[in-house]
Amino acid sequence: MSSDVSAAARPAGRGTGAPRTAGRGGGTARPGGPSLGARLRRVPLLVWVFLLVPVAVELFWVFWPAANSFSLSLTRWDGISPAEPVGLANFADLAQDPIFRTALTNNALWVLGFGVLSVVGGLALAVALNRPGRGVGFYRSAIYLPMVVSMAVTGLFWRVMYQPGGPVNAGLEAVGLGSLTRQWLADPDVALAAILVAAVWRQVGYIMVLYLAGLKGCDATLEEAAAVDGASAWQRFWHIVMPQLRGVNTVVFAVTVIDSLRTFDIVWAMTRGGPYNTTQLLSTYMFQQAFTSGNLGYASAIAVVIFVLAIGFIITYLARQARAEEQS
Protein backbone atom coordinates (compact mmCIF):
# COMPACT_ATOMS: atom_id res chain seq x y z
CA MET A 1 0.00 0.00 0.00
CA SER A 2 1.28 3.42 -0.82
CA SER A 3 2.38 5.92 1.72
CA ASP A 4 1.80 9.10 -0.19
CA VAL A 5 -1.44 10.07 1.44
CA SER A 6 -0.62 13.52 2.64
CA ALA A 7 -3.53 15.89 2.94
CA ALA A 8 -1.63 18.95 1.79
CA ALA A 9 -1.49 17.60 -1.71
CA ARG A 10 0.03 19.80 -4.32
CA PRO A 11 -1.59 19.74 -7.73
CA ALA A 12 0.74 18.70 -10.50
CA GLY A 13 -1.06 20.95 -12.96
CA ARG A 14 1.35 23.78 -12.50
CA GLY A 15 -0.02 27.26 -12.91
CA THR A 16 -3.50 26.02 -13.51
CA GLY A 17 -4.82 27.72 -10.44
CA ALA A 18 -5.68 24.63 -8.49
CA PRO A 19 -7.55 25.08 -5.27
CA ARG A 20 -5.33 24.15 -2.39
CA THR A 21 -6.33 22.42 0.76
CA ALA A 22 -6.31 24.80 3.67
CA GLY A 23 -4.85 22.30 6.03
CA ARG A 24 -5.41 18.85 7.31
CA GLY A 25 -9.12 19.32 7.74
CA GLY A 26 -11.54 16.61 6.97
CA GLY A 27 -9.82 14.05 9.16
CA THR A 28 -7.23 12.16 7.23
CA ALA A 29 -5.40 8.91 7.60
CA ARG A 30 -3.84 6.27 5.52
CA PRO A 31 -5.47 2.89 5.91
CA GLY A 32 -3.64 1.13 8.67
CA GLY A 33 -1.84 4.32 9.51
CA PRO A 34 -1.78 6.00 12.86
CA SER A 35 -3.92 9.08 12.18
CA LEU A 36 -7.67 9.17 12.55
CA GLY A 37 -10.43 9.15 10.01
CA ALA A 38 -10.15 7.97 6.44
CA ARG A 39 -9.27 10.25 3.62
CA LEU A 40 -9.30 7.34 1.25
CA ARG A 41 -12.75 5.88 1.03
CA ARG A 42 -13.78 2.30 0.78
CA VAL A 43 -14.20 1.51 -2.88
CA PRO A 44 -17.77 1.41 -4.22
CA LEU A 45 -18.54 -0.77 -7.22
CA LEU A 46 -18.90 2.20 -9.57
CA VAL A 47 -15.38 3.31 -8.73
CA TRP A 48 -14.01 -0.11 -9.62
CA VAL A 49 -15.67 0.33 -12.99
CA PHE A 50 -14.16 3.81 -13.27
CA LEU A 51 -10.74 2.33 -12.71
CA LEU A 52 -11.01 -0.93 -14.61
CA VAL A 53 -12.37 0.41 -17.89
CA PRO A 54 -9.40 2.70 -18.60
CA VAL A 55 -6.96 0.11 -17.27
CA ALA A 56 -8.46 -2.50 -19.57
CA VAL A 57 -8.20 -0.15 -22.55
CA GLU A 58 -4.55 0.50 -21.84
CA LEU A 59 -3.80 -3.17 -21.18
CA PHE A 60 -5.40 -4.11 -24.45
CA TRP A 61 -3.84 -1.42 -26.67
CA VAL A 62 -0.45 -1.02 -24.98
CA PHE A 63 0.73 -3.77 -22.68
CA TRP A 64 -0.68 -6.69 -24.60
CA PRO A 65 0.80 -5.53 -27.94
CA ALA A 66 4.12 -4.75 -26.25
CA ALA A 67 4.29 -8.28 -24.85
CA ASN A 68 3.43 -9.60 -28.31
CA SER A 69 6.35 -7.77 -29.85
CA PHE A 70 8.73 -9.69 -27.66
CA SER A 71 7.41 -13.05 -28.75
CA LEU A 72 7.22 -11.92 -32.39
CA SER A 73 10.86 -10.91 -32.27
CA LEU A 74 11.70 -14.60 -31.90
CA THR A 75 9.93 -15.54 -35.12
CA ARG A 76 10.18 -15.13 -38.84
CA TRP A 77 6.85 -13.87 -40.06
CA ASP A 78 5.55 -12.23 -43.22
CA GLY A 79 2.09 -11.53 -41.82
CA ILE A 80 0.38 -14.09 -44.07
CA SER A 81 1.73 -17.57 -43.43
CA PRO A 82 2.02 -18.65 -39.79
CA ALA A 83 4.94 -17.22 -37.81
CA GLU A 84 7.88 -19.59 -37.68
CA PRO A 85 9.89 -19.62 -34.45
CA VAL A 86 13.58 -18.98 -35.07
CA GLY A 87 14.92 -18.32 -31.59
CA LEU A 88 17.42 -15.51 -31.43
CA ALA A 89 18.25 -15.67 -35.15
CA ASN A 90 16.76 -12.23 -35.79
CA PHE A 91 19.11 -10.67 -33.27
CA ALA A 92 22.08 -12.52 -34.74
CA ASP A 93 21.07 -11.18 -38.16
CA LEU A 94 20.78 -7.67 -36.77
CA ALA A 95 24.36 -7.81 -35.54
CA GLN A 96 25.44 -8.58 -39.12
CA ASP A 97 23.13 -6.07 -40.80
CA PRO A 98 25.07 -3.02 -42.04
CA ILE A 99 21.91 -0.91 -42.33
CA PHE A 100 20.99 -1.72 -38.74
CA ARG A 101 24.46 -0.67 -37.66
CA THR A 102 24.13 2.58 -39.60
CA ALA A 103 20.77 3.16 -37.94
CA LEU A 104 22.24 2.46 -34.52
CA THR A 105 25.16 4.85 -35.09
CA ASN A 106 22.83 7.47 -36.52
CA ASN A 107 20.58 7.14 -33.50
CA ALA A 108 23.54 7.63 -31.17
CA LEU A 109 24.57 10.73 -33.13
CA TRP A 110 20.96 11.84 -33.11
CA VAL A 111 20.62 11.55 -29.32
CA LEU A 112 23.82 13.54 -28.87
CA GLY A 113 23.13 16.21 -31.47
CA PHE A 114 19.45 16.58 -30.66
CA GLY A 115 20.11 16.59 -26.93
CA VAL A 116 23.07 18.93 -26.83
CA LEU A 117 21.78 21.46 -29.37
CA SER A 118 18.25 21.69 -28.03
CA VAL A 119 19.32 21.78 -24.37
CA VAL A 120 22.02 24.40 -24.90
CA GLY A 121 19.69 26.44 -27.10
CA GLY A 122 16.67 26.05 -24.85
CA LEU A 123 18.58 26.80 -21.66
CA ALA A 124 20.34 29.83 -23.15
CA LEU A 125 17.05 31.23 -24.39
CA ALA A 126 15.33 30.54 -21.07
CA VAL A 127 18.04 32.43 -19.20
CA ALA A 128 17.91 35.29 -21.70
CA LEU A 129 14.12 35.52 -21.65
CA ASN A 130 13.58 34.76 -17.98
CA ARG A 131 13.00 38.30 -16.76
CA PRO A 132 9.92 40.03 -18.11
CA GLY A 133 10.48 43.05 -20.25
CA ARG A 134 9.68 44.60 -23.56
CA GLY A 135 9.41 42.15 -26.38
CA VAL A 136 10.14 39.15 -24.18
CA GLY A 137 6.64 37.72 -24.59
CA PHE A 138 6.92 38.04 -28.34
CA TYR A 139 10.34 36.40 -28.45
CA ARG A 140 9.09 33.52 -26.35
CA SER A 141 6.05 32.97 -28.57
CA ALA A 142 8.22 33.05 -31.68
CA ILE A 143 10.59 30.44 -30.24
CA TYR A 144 7.86 28.04 -29.25
CA LEU A 145 5.65 28.51 -32.26
CA PRO A 146 7.38 25.66 -34.17
CA MET A 147 6.34 23.30 -31.38
CA VAL A 148 2.71 23.36 -32.51
CA VAL A 149 3.65 22.39 -36.05
CA SER A 150 3.66 18.63 -36.45
CA MET A 151 6.91 16.80 -37.08
CA ALA A 152 5.61 15.78 -40.50
CA VAL A 153 4.81 19.37 -41.46
CA THR A 154 8.12 20.55 -39.99
CA GLY A 155 9.77 18.06 -42.31
CA LEU A 156 7.93 19.47 -45.32
CA PHE A 157 8.71 23.07 -44.33
CA TRP A 158 12.38 22.25 -44.21
CA ARG A 159 12.29 20.27 -47.43
CA VAL A 160 11.24 23.51 -49.05
CA MET A 161 14.03 25.37 -47.24
CA TYR A 162 16.66 22.86 -48.36
CA GLN A 163 15.67 22.69 -52.03
CA PRO A 164 18.56 23.34 -54.43
CA GLY A 165 17.35 26.84 -55.30
CA GLY A 166 15.75 27.31 -51.91
CA PRO A 167 16.18 29.80 -49.11
CA VAL A 168 19.00 28.00 -47.28
CA ASN A 169 21.29 27.95 -50.29
CA ALA A 170 20.23 31.44 -51.33
CA GLY A 171 20.90 32.69 -47.80
CA LEU A 172 24.38 31.15 -47.79
CA GLU A 173 25.16 32.79 -51.11
CA ALA A 174 23.89 36.13 -49.88
CA VAL A 175 26.34 36.12 -46.96
CA GLY A 176 29.25 35.04 -49.13
CA LEU A 177 29.26 31.38 -48.18
CA GLY A 178 28.26 30.20 -51.65
CA SER A 179 30.86 27.43 -51.49
CA LEU A 180 28.81 25.70 -48.80
CA THR A 181 25.67 25.36 -50.89
CA ARG A 182 24.67 21.83 -51.74
CA GLN A 183 21.75 19.47 -52.16
CA TRP A 184 21.27 19.18 -48.45
CA LEU A 185 18.91 16.21 -48.34
CA ALA A 186 20.50 14.28 -51.21
CA ASP A 187 24.06 14.51 -49.92
CA PRO A 188 24.87 11.46 -47.74
CA ASP A 189 27.42 13.48 -45.75
CA VAL A 190 25.05 16.15 -44.51
CA ALA A 191 21.52 14.81 -44.87
CA LEU A 192 21.26 13.60 -41.28
CA ALA A 193 22.61 16.90 -39.93
CA ALA A 194 20.14 18.77 -42.13
CA ILE A 195 17.24 16.82 -40.63
CA LEU A 196 18.67 17.36 -37.17
CA VAL A 197 18.58 21.14 -37.65
CA ALA A 198 14.89 20.93 -38.49
CA ALA A 199 14.16 18.75 -35.45
CA VAL A 200 16.09 21.05 -33.12
CA TRP A 201 14.24 24.06 -34.54
CA ARG A 202 11.06 22.45 -33.28
CA GLN A 203 12.41 21.13 -29.96
CA VAL A 204 14.17 24.23 -28.57
CA GLY A 205 10.89 25.90 -27.62
CA TYR A 206 9.81 22.92 -25.53
CA ILE A 207 13.11 22.77 -23.65
CA MET A 208 12.92 26.52 -23.13
CA VAL A 209 9.47 26.20 -21.55
CA LEU A 210 10.75 23.54 -19.14
CA TYR A 211 13.75 25.65 -18.13
CA LEU A 212 11.71 28.83 -17.81
CA ALA A 213 9.56 27.04 -15.26
CA GLY A 214 12.68 25.75 -13.53
CA LEU A 215 14.18 29.23 -13.35
CA LYS A 216 10.97 30.58 -11.87
CA GLY A 217 11.42 28.14 -9.00
CA CYS A 218 14.99 29.26 -8.33
CA ASP A 219 15.70 31.36 -5.26
CA ALA A 220 16.58 34.85 -6.55
CA THR A 221 18.02 35.98 -3.22
CA LEU A 222 20.84 33.44 -3.51
CA GLU A 223 21.87 34.93 -6.80
CA GLU A 224 21.67 38.46 -5.43
CA ALA A 225 23.80 37.51 -2.45
CA ALA A 226 26.40 36.01 -4.77
CA ALA A 227 26.33 39.16 -6.90
CA VAL A 228 26.97 41.26 -3.80
CA ASP A 229 29.93 39.01 -3.04
CA GLY A 230 31.31 39.82 -6.47
CA ALA A 231 30.52 36.64 -8.37
CA SER A 232 30.47 37.15 -12.12
CA ALA A 233 27.36 36.45 -14.16
CA TRP A 234 28.84 33.20 -15.40
CA GLN A 235 29.85 32.07 -11.90
CA ARG A 236 26.39 32.87 -10.59
CA PHE A 237 24.80 30.88 -13.36
CA TRP A 238 27.08 27.89 -13.07
CA HIS A 239 27.39 27.65 -9.27
CA ILE A 240 24.09 29.09 -8.04
CA VAL A 241 21.44 28.60 -10.71
CA MET A 242 22.53 25.34 -12.33
CA PRO A 243 22.51 23.29 -9.11
CA GLN A 244 18.94 24.45 -8.49
CA LEU A 245 17.93 23.21 -11.94
CA ARG A 246 18.97 19.64 -11.20
CA GLY A 247 15.40 18.38 -11.19
CA VAL A 248 14.59 19.97 -14.55
CA ASN A 249 17.83 18.61 -15.96
CA THR A 250 16.85 15.05 -15.09
CA VAL A 251 13.48 15.43 -16.77
CA VAL A 252 14.95 17.12 -19.83
CA PHE A 253 17.59 14.42 -20.10
CA ALA A 254 15.11 11.55 -19.88
CA VAL A 255 12.58 13.22 -22.18
CA THR A 256 15.24 14.00 -24.78
CA VAL A 257 16.57 10.46 -24.94
CA ILE A 258 13.09 8.92 -25.01
CA ASP A 259 12.06 11.35 -27.78
CA SER A 260 15.23 10.68 -29.75
CA LEU A 261 14.60 6.96 -29.78
CA ARG A 262 11.03 7.59 -30.96
CA THR A 263 11.93 10.05 -33.69
CA PHE A 264 10.23 8.93 -36.83
CA ASP A 265 7.91 11.44 -38.46
CA ILE A 266 10.45 14.06 -39.39
CA VAL A 267 12.86 11.63 -41.02
CA TRP A 268 10.01 9.89 -42.80
CA ALA A 269 8.74 13.21 -44.13
CA MET A 270 12.15 14.45 -45.24
CA THR A 271 14.15 11.49 -46.56
CA ARG A 272 12.50 8.17 -45.58
CA GLY A 273 15.93 7.09 -44.42
CA GLY A 274 17.68 7.84 -47.71
CA PRO A 275 19.90 8.64 -49.53
CA TYR A 276 21.33 5.11 -49.44
CA ASN A 277 20.04 4.57 -45.88
CA THR A 278 22.36 7.28 -44.54
CA THR A 279 19.60 8.94 -42.53
CA GLN A 280 18.09 5.72 -41.29
CA LEU A 281 17.21 5.74 -37.59
CA LEU A 282 16.16 2.66 -35.64
CA SER A 283 12.52 3.74 -35.79
CA THR A 284 12.49 4.34 -39.55
CA TYR A 285 14.35 1.13 -40.28
CA MET A 286 11.95 -0.76 -38.05
CA PHE A 287 8.96 0.77 -39.82
CA GLN A 288 10.40 0.04 -43.24
CA GLN A 289 11.13 -3.57 -42.35
CA ALA A 290 7.63 -4.02 -40.94
CA PHE A 291 5.40 -2.21 -43.38
CA THR A 292 7.42 -1.89 -46.59
CA SER A 293 9.36 -5.15 -46.62
CA GLY A 294 6.91 -7.19 -44.57
CA ASN A 295 9.55 -8.72 -42.31
CA LEU A 296 7.42 -8.53 -39.21
CA GLY A 297 9.59 -10.75 -37.00
CA TYR A 298 12.76 -8.90 -37.92
CA ALA A 299 11.03 -5.54 -37.39
CA SER A 300 9.90 -6.69 -33.96
CA ALA A 301 13.48 -7.54 -33.10
CA ILE A 302 14.48 -3.95 -33.95
CA ALA A 303 11.59 -2.73 -31.81
CA VAL A 304 12.88 -4.81 -28.92
CA VAL A 305 16.31 -3.20 -29.33
CA ILE A 306 14.68 0.24 -29.20
CA PHE A 307 12.81 -0.80 -26.08
CA VAL A 308 15.96 -2.08 -24.38
CA LEU A 309 17.76 1.17 -25.17
CA ALA A 310 14.85 3.24 -23.86
CA ILE A 311 13.94 1.34 -20.72
CA GLY A 312 16.74 2.75 -18.57
CA PHE A 313 15.60 6.29 -19.27
CA ILE A 314 11.95 5.41 -18.82
CA ILE A 315 12.78 4.07 -15.36
CA THR A 316 14.80 7.22 -14.57
CA TYR A 317 11.79 9.33 -15.47
CA LEU A 318 9.35 7.13 -13.55
CA ALA A 319 11.56 7.08 -10.48
CA ARG A 320 11.61 10.85 -10.49
CA GLN A 321 7.85 11.06 -10.83
CA ALA A 322 7.42 8.52 -8.03
CA ARG A 323 9.63 10.59 -5.77
CA ALA A 324 7.73 13.77 -6.66
CA GLU A 325 4.54 11.89 -5.76
CA GLU A 326 5.88 11.01 -2.36
CA GLN A 327 7.08 14.50 -1.59
CA SER A 328 3.84 16.19 -2.40
Place this chain on the structure above:
Amino acid sequence: MSATTLTPGTAATPQQWRKPRRARSPWLHVVMVPLTLLWLSPVVYVALIAFRSFDDIAARGLAALPASFTLDGFATAFSGGGLVRALGNSIAVTAAAVLASLALSSWAAYALSRFAIPGRKTILLAMLAGNLLPPQILLVPVARISESLGIADTLFALVAVQVGFGIGFYTFVLHGFMRGLPEELFEAARLDGAGAGRIYWRIVLPLSRPAMAALAALATTWIFNDLIWALTVLRSESKFPITAALLNLMGGYSSAWNVIAAASLVAAVPTAIVFFLFQKQFVSGLLVGSNK
Protein backbone atom coordinates in the same frame (compact mmCIF):
# COMPACT_ATOMS: atom_id res chain seq x y z
CA MET B 1 1.53 43.17 -30.45
CA SER B 2 3.54 46.35 -30.34
CA ALA B 3 6.67 44.46 -29.42
CA THR B 4 7.02 43.31 -32.99
CA THR B 5 8.20 46.75 -34.02
CA LEU B 6 10.90 46.78 -31.43
CA THR B 7 14.36 47.49 -32.76
CA PRO B 8 17.71 47.52 -31.00
CA GLY B 9 17.80 51.33 -31.28
CA THR B 10 14.66 51.92 -29.24
CA ALA B 11 15.33 49.17 -26.76
CA ALA B 12 17.73 51.01 -24.53
CA THR B 13 15.38 53.86 -23.65
CA PRO B 14 12.30 52.43 -21.87
CA GLN B 15 12.01 50.21 -18.81
CA GLN B 16 11.32 52.79 -16.09
CA TRP B 17 7.76 51.54 -15.69
CA ARG B 18 8.91 48.24 -14.35
CA LYS B 19 11.68 49.39 -12.04
CA PRO B 20 14.18 46.70 -12.98
CA ARG B 21 16.79 45.74 -10.46
CA ARG B 22 19.53 46.16 -12.99
CA ALA B 23 19.31 48.16 -16.18
CA ARG B 24 18.49 45.80 -19.00
CA SER B 25 21.16 45.85 -21.61
CA PRO B 26 20.21 46.45 -25.23
CA TRP B 27 22.19 43.36 -26.16
CA LEU B 28 19.20 41.19 -25.48
CA HIS B 29 17.36 42.79 -28.34
CA VAL B 30 20.42 43.01 -30.55
CA VAL B 31 20.65 39.23 -30.36
CA MET B 32 16.97 38.32 -30.08
CA VAL B 33 15.55 40.37 -32.96
CA PRO B 34 17.64 38.67 -35.66
CA LEU B 35 17.33 35.31 -33.94
CA THR B 36 13.55 35.59 -33.78
CA LEU B 37 13.42 36.56 -37.44
CA LEU B 38 15.64 33.60 -38.30
CA TRP B 39 13.39 31.36 -36.20
CA LEU B 40 10.26 32.48 -37.99
CA SER B 41 11.86 32.46 -41.43
CA PRO B 42 10.89 28.89 -42.38
CA VAL B 43 7.25 29.66 -41.64
CA VAL B 44 7.44 32.98 -43.48
CA TYR B 45 9.13 31.42 -46.51
CA VAL B 46 6.63 28.62 -46.77
CA ALA B 47 3.80 31.14 -46.48
CA LEU B 48 5.31 33.28 -49.25
CA ILE B 49 5.77 30.27 -51.52
CA ALA B 50 2.21 29.11 -50.90
CA PHE B 51 0.84 32.33 -52.39
CA ARG B 52 3.14 32.41 -55.43
CA SER B 53 2.22 31.01 -58.79
CA PHE B 54 3.86 27.91 -60.19
CA ASP B 55 5.35 29.89 -63.12
CA ASP B 56 6.80 32.49 -60.80
CA ILE B 57 8.56 29.80 -58.77
CA ALA B 58 9.75 27.97 -61.87
CA ALA B 59 11.12 31.12 -63.46
CA ARG B 60 12.64 32.90 -60.48
CA GLY B 61 13.42 30.15 -58.01
CA LEU B 62 12.08 29.18 -54.61
CA ALA B 63 14.09 31.73 -52.69
CA ALA B 64 13.08 34.80 -54.69
CA LEU B 65 10.69 37.29 -53.22
CA PRO B 66 7.19 36.87 -54.61
CA ALA B 67 6.37 38.52 -57.90
CA SER B 68 2.92 37.00 -58.02
CA PHE B 69 0.00 36.52 -55.70
CA THR B 70 -2.43 33.71 -56.28
CA LEU B 71 -4.47 31.16 -54.39
CA ASP B 72 -3.80 28.50 -57.03
CA GLY B 73 -1.65 26.49 -54.65
CA PHE B 74 -4.46 26.25 -52.14
CA ALA B 75 -7.05 25.56 -54.84
CA THR B 76 -5.00 22.68 -56.26
CA ALA B 77 -4.22 21.28 -52.83
CA PHE B 78 -7.89 21.32 -51.89
CA SER B 79 -9.26 19.97 -55.16
CA GLY B 80 -6.58 17.52 -56.25
CA GLY B 81 -5.05 16.62 -52.94
CA GLY B 82 -8.18 15.61 -51.08
CA LEU B 83 -7.21 18.04 -48.38
CA VAL B 84 -10.74 18.76 -47.22
CA ARG B 85 -11.45 15.11 -46.57
CA ALA B 86 -8.10 14.66 -44.82
CA LEU B 87 -8.75 17.68 -42.66
CA GLY B 88 -12.17 16.30 -41.81
CA ASN B 89 -10.65 12.94 -40.86
CA SER B 90 -8.09 14.65 -38.67
CA ILE B 91 -10.66 16.76 -36.90
CA ALA B 92 -13.01 13.82 -36.34
CA VAL B 93 -10.25 11.60 -34.96
CA THR B 94 -8.83 14.36 -32.78
CA ALA B 95 -12.19 15.35 -31.32
CA ALA B 96 -13.21 11.78 -30.57
CA ALA B 97 -9.83 10.76 -29.18
CA VAL B 98 -9.43 13.83 -26.96
CA LEU B 99 -12.92 13.46 -25.50
CA ALA B 100 -12.60 9.73 -24.91
CA SER B 101 -9.10 10.05 -23.45
CA LEU B 102 -10.12 12.76 -21.03
CA ALA B 103 -13.29 10.94 -19.99
CA LEU B 104 -11.53 7.64 -19.33
CA SER B 105 -8.48 9.13 -17.69
CA SER B 106 -10.57 11.36 -15.43
CA TRP B 107 -12.39 8.21 -14.24
CA ALA B 108 -9.16 6.44 -13.50
CA ALA B 109 -7.63 9.49 -11.87
CA TYR B 110 -10.69 9.98 -9.67
CA ALA B 111 -10.64 6.36 -8.57
CA LEU B 112 -6.92 6.36 -7.90
CA SER B 113 -6.76 9.71 -6.13
CA ARG B 114 -9.80 9.42 -3.87
CA PHE B 115 -10.29 5.78 -2.96
CA ALA B 116 -8.37 3.12 -1.09
CA ILE B 117 -7.57 1.03 -4.11
CA PRO B 118 -4.90 -1.51 -3.25
CA GLY B 119 -1.60 -0.90 -5.03
CA ARG B 120 -2.85 2.34 -6.49
CA LYS B 121 0.57 3.92 -6.75
CA THR B 122 1.89 0.96 -8.70
CA ILE B 123 -1.13 1.07 -10.99
CA LEU B 124 -0.59 4.78 -11.59
CA LEU B 125 3.09 4.43 -12.43
CA ALA B 126 2.46 1.39 -14.61
CA MET B 127 -0.13 3.37 -16.56
CA LEU B 128 2.35 6.21 -17.01
CA ALA B 129 5.03 3.74 -18.07
CA GLY B 130 2.76 2.52 -20.87
CA ASN B 131 2.73 6.00 -22.34
CA LEU B 132 6.51 6.24 -22.21
CA LEU B 133 7.08 3.05 -24.21
CA PRO B 134 8.52 3.61 -27.66
CA PRO B 135 5.55 3.25 -30.07
CA GLN B 136 7.70 1.03 -32.28
CA ILE B 137 7.30 -1.82 -29.82
CA LEU B 138 3.53 -1.64 -30.37
CA LEU B 139 3.24 -1.08 -34.10
CA VAL B 140 3.26 -4.60 -35.50
CA PRO B 141 0.95 -6.12 -32.88
CA VAL B 142 -1.41 -3.13 -33.02
CA ALA B 143 -1.70 -3.53 -36.78
CA ARG B 144 -2.39 -7.24 -36.30
CA ILE B 145 -4.90 -6.75 -33.48
CA SER B 146 -6.87 -4.17 -35.41
CA GLU B 147 -6.98 -6.56 -38.35
CA SER B 148 -8.19 -9.47 -36.27
CA LEU B 149 -10.89 -7.27 -34.74
CA GLY B 150 -11.99 -6.28 -38.22
CA ILE B 151 -11.42 -2.61 -37.51
CA ALA B 152 -8.20 -2.24 -39.50
CA ASP B 153 -8.30 0.72 -41.85
CA THR B 154 -11.03 2.50 -39.89
CA LEU B 155 -10.88 5.81 -38.09
CA PHE B 156 -12.27 3.99 -35.05
CA ALA B 157 -9.09 1.93 -34.78
CA LEU B 158 -7.01 5.09 -34.92
CA VAL B 159 -9.09 6.67 -32.15
CA ALA B 160 -8.87 3.51 -30.06
CA VAL B 161 -5.10 3.24 -30.26
CA GLN B 162 -4.62 6.96 -29.61
CA VAL B 163 -6.81 6.70 -26.51
CA GLY B 164 -5.07 3.56 -25.28
CA PHE B 165 -1.61 5.00 -25.74
CA GLY B 166 -2.34 8.42 -24.25
CA ILE B 167 -4.48 7.43 -21.30
CA GLY B 168 -1.58 6.68 -18.95
CA PHE B 169 -0.13 10.15 -19.18
CA TYR B 170 -3.45 11.94 -18.85
CA THR B 171 -4.39 9.81 -15.85
CA PHE B 172 -1.10 10.59 -14.17
CA VAL B 173 -1.53 14.33 -14.63
CA LEU B 174 -5.16 14.39 -13.57
CA HIS B 175 -4.39 12.23 -10.55
CA GLY B 176 -1.86 14.79 -9.37
CA PHE B 177 -4.47 17.49 -9.75
CA MET B 178 -7.45 15.70 -8.22
CA ARG B 179 -5.45 14.68 -5.20
CA GLY B 180 -5.14 18.37 -4.39
CA LEU B 181 -8.87 19.08 -4.36
CA PRO B 182 -10.05 20.05 -0.87
CA GLU B 183 -11.40 17.13 1.11
CA GLU B 184 -14.03 19.33 2.81
CA LEU B 185 -16.02 19.50 -0.41
CA PHE B 186 -16.15 15.73 -0.66
CA GLU B 187 -17.07 15.46 2.99
CA ALA B 188 -19.91 17.91 2.58
CA ALA B 189 -21.20 16.16 -0.53
CA ARG B 190 -21.16 12.82 1.23
CA LEU B 191 -23.07 14.28 4.16
CA ASP B 192 -25.66 15.43 1.63
CA GLY B 193 -25.91 11.83 0.52
CA ALA B 194 -24.08 12.08 -2.79
CA GLY B 195 -22.59 8.85 -4.10
CA ALA B 196 -19.29 8.38 -5.90
CA GLY B 197 -20.81 8.97 -9.34
CA ARG B 198 -22.60 12.13 -8.34
CA ILE B 199 -19.48 13.49 -6.67
CA TYR B 200 -17.48 12.82 -9.82
CA TRP B 201 -20.01 14.62 -11.98
CA ARG B 202 -20.86 17.52 -9.68
CA ILE B 203 -17.55 18.19 -7.91
CA VAL B 204 -14.55 16.50 -9.45
CA LEU B 205 -15.21 17.32 -13.09
CA PRO B 206 -16.08 21.01 -12.62
CA LEU B 207 -13.14 21.60 -10.29
CA SER B 208 -10.71 19.81 -12.58
CA ARG B 209 -11.53 22.07 -15.49
CA PRO B 210 -8.17 23.91 -15.52
CA ALA B 211 -6.20 20.67 -15.63
CA MET B 212 -8.54 19.20 -18.22
CA ALA B 213 -8.19 22.32 -20.37
CA ALA B 214 -4.42 22.10 -20.26
CA LEU B 215 -4.50 18.43 -21.20
CA ALA B 216 -7.07 19.02 -23.91
CA ALA B 217 -4.88 21.67 -25.55
CA LEU B 218 -1.88 19.39 -25.38
CA ALA B 219 -3.69 16.25 -26.51
CA THR B 220 -5.30 18.08 -29.41
CA THR B 221 -1.94 19.01 -30.87
CA TRP B 222 -0.45 15.59 -30.21
CA ILE B 223 -3.26 13.66 -31.80
CA PHE B 224 -3.79 16.06 -34.67
CA ASN B 225 -0.08 15.98 -35.43
CA ASP B 226 0.32 12.22 -35.21
CA LEU B 227 1.68 10.39 -38.21
CA ILE B 228 2.97 7.01 -37.10
CA TRP B 229 -0.28 5.57 -35.73
CA ALA B 230 -2.15 6.70 -38.82
CA LEU B 231 0.38 4.95 -41.07
CA THR B 232 0.12 1.85 -38.89
CA VAL B 233 -3.63 1.27 -38.77
CA LEU B 234 -4.84 2.97 -41.96
CA ARG B 235 -4.40 1.72 -45.51
CA SER B 236 -6.74 3.60 -47.81
CA GLU B 237 -5.98 7.17 -48.72
CA SER B 238 -9.56 8.26 -48.23
CA LYS B 239 -9.18 7.64 -44.48
CA PHE B 240 -5.84 9.38 -44.04
CA PRO B 241 -5.59 12.29 -41.62
CA ILE B 242 -3.90 15.41 -42.85
CA THR B 243 -0.34 14.47 -41.87
CA ALA B 244 -0.37 11.24 -43.84
CA ALA B 245 -2.30 12.83 -46.72
CA LEU B 246 0.36 15.53 -46.96
CA LEU B 247 3.12 13.00 -47.48
CA ASN B 248 1.07 11.39 -50.22
CA LEU B 249 0.47 14.75 -51.84
CA MET B 250 4.21 15.26 -51.77
CA GLY B 251 4.53 12.27 -54.10
CA GLY B 252 1.82 13.49 -56.49
CA TYR B 253 2.95 17.11 -56.76
CA SER B 254 6.64 16.65 -56.22
CA SER B 255 7.73 19.77 -58.07
CA ALA B 256 4.70 21.98 -57.46
CA TRP B 257 6.15 23.66 -54.43
CA ASN B 258 3.37 26.18 -54.16
CA VAL B 259 0.86 23.33 -53.75
CA ILE B 260 3.01 21.56 -51.16
CA ALA B 261 3.63 24.78 -49.24
CA ALA B 262 -0.07 25.62 -49.29
CA ALA B 263 -1.03 22.16 -48.05
CA SER B 264 1.59 22.27 -45.28
CA LEU B 265 0.22 25.61 -44.11
CA VAL B 266 -3.31 24.25 -44.07
CA ALA B 267 -2.08 21.34 -41.94
CA ALA B 268 -0.31 23.67 -39.54
CA VAL B 269 -3.12 26.19 -39.08
CA PRO B 270 -5.51 24.21 -36.82
CA THR B 271 -2.89 23.46 -34.17
CA ALA B 272 -1.57 27.00 -34.43
CA ILE B 273 -5.08 28.27 -33.68
CA VAL B 274 -5.36 25.97 -30.67
CA PHE B 275 -1.98 27.20 -29.54
CA PHE B 276 -2.79 30.88 -29.76
CA LEU B 277 -6.22 30.54 -28.22
CA PHE B 278 -5.01 28.38 -25.35
CA GLN B 279 -1.39 29.44 -25.03
CA LYS B 280 -1.52 29.54 -21.25
CA GLN B 281 -3.15 26.13 -20.91
CA PHE B 282 -0.83 24.75 -23.53
CA VAL B 283 2.30 25.86 -21.72
CA SER B 284 1.05 24.67 -18.36
CA GLY B 285 0.17 21.38 -20.02
CA LEU B 286 3.73 21.01 -21.23
CA LEU B 287 5.00 21.60 -17.73
CA VAL B 288 3.03 18.91 -16.01
CA GLY B 289 5.17 15.93 -15.35
CA SER B 290 8.27 18.08 -15.15
CA ASN B 291 7.69 19.25 -11.59
CA LYS B 292 10.84 20.64 -10.19
